[in-house]
Amino acid sequence: MSFASLKARIDRLPTPSYRLQVGVAIAVVATQALIAMTGAIVRVTGSGLGCPTWPQCHDGSMVPVEHPEFAMLNQWIEFGNRLFTGLVGIIAGAAFVLAYLHRPRDKRYLRLALAMPVGVVVQAAIGGITVRLDLLWWTVAIHLLASTVMVWLATLLVHAVPRGQEPAGRGPRLLYVPTALLVGVLVTGTMVTGAGPHGGDPETPRFDLPVETLAHVHAAMLYTFLGSLVLVGFWLRGTANPPWRRYQVLLAVVVAQGAIGLVQFWTGVPELLVSLHVLGAMCVIVATASLWCGVRVARPLVAKATPTT
Known part of the structure; x- marks a missing residue:
């Protein structure tokens, strides 16, 4: 069968339902988000080098095997994270297929959908490099930050599924400030992690700066981010049909994330709270991106002209 014939058959397939497309995009x-959390579990359990090579778990074996230097539990935690990456890739590929089958094709929707499987491949490569470099803190940081980008784009994908209505306009410039501050929160968070006790392996060198100082810088970025959201709230009062629910969810998630961070700092960075903090960061990204998409369709209030007599 020629490529042109195959393409013609694909083009004759019916457009997937809106519900299916949104459901897969949410997945x-x-x-x-969950792959970032499972990565955190790998880190806090010291399982980052449970499979010391990549793409194999050990030289000559794709799966965990009895080894005098690597505990079986640590091997399976790391290997399980790699297996979950496969599921992430399958769902990302499905999202692209559905976007390709949508008629008429929406270029923005298709580009975001294509970014999903491509991003999974890039993330897998970054993960392999991280293992090959024995979990150097900055490689782990890049690995996590790549996940944050993917979560942001995936949230945009959910809102990009065509609904048969007028395309949304551009987001207001005011949202650029909290978005940039969120990037600062995430970057400083990875620096705190790099200097903290959970490096993925007991022998991994840590970022050589005081973790307390980095934690205070990270907290200051979070407070500034929260302050910028308060200003956004005042701006929303001057728009038609403001997305208040999305705004309220974002505020609630940011406050909850800050509370987890404080408890985590006061209690000596316990493993469970580290994993929850990473998941909370993903929730903050989803909520911020959702608000970004919500205000794209908001319009400034315009005073009605008084009719003349």
Whole structure:
């Protein structure tokens, strides 16, 4: 069968339902967020080098095997994270297929959908490099930050599924400030992690700066981010049909994330709270991106002209 014939057959397939497309897009968001959390579990359990090579777990074996230097539990935690990456890739690929089958094709929707499987491949490569470099803190940071980008794009994908209505306009410039501050929160968070006790392996060198100082810088970025959201709230009062629910969810998630961070700092960075903090960061990204998409369709209030007599 020629390529042209195959393409013609694909083009004759019916457009997937809106519900199916949105459902798969939401699954992409969920799996992208969860893979970041499972990565955190790998780190806090010291399982980052449970499989010391990549793409194999050990030289000559794709799966965990009895080894005098690597505990079986640590091997399966790391290997399980790699297996979950496969599920993330399958769902990301499904999202692209559905976007390709949508008629008429929407270029923005298709580009975001294509970014999902491509991003999974890039993330897998970054993960392999991280293992090959023995979990150097900055490689782990890049690995996590790549996940944050994927979660943001996946959230945009959910809102990009065509609904048969007027395309949304551009987001207001005011949202650029909290978005940039969120990037600062995430970057400083990875620096705190790099200097903290959970490096993925007991022998991994840590970022050589005081973790307390980095934690205070990270907290200051979070407070500034929260302050910028208060200003956004005042701006929303001057728009038609403001997305108040999305705004309120974002505020609630940010406050909850800050509370987890404080408890985590006061209690000596316990493993469970570290994993929850990473998941909370993904929730903050989803909520911020959702608000971004919500205000794209908001319009400034315009005073009605008084009719003349």
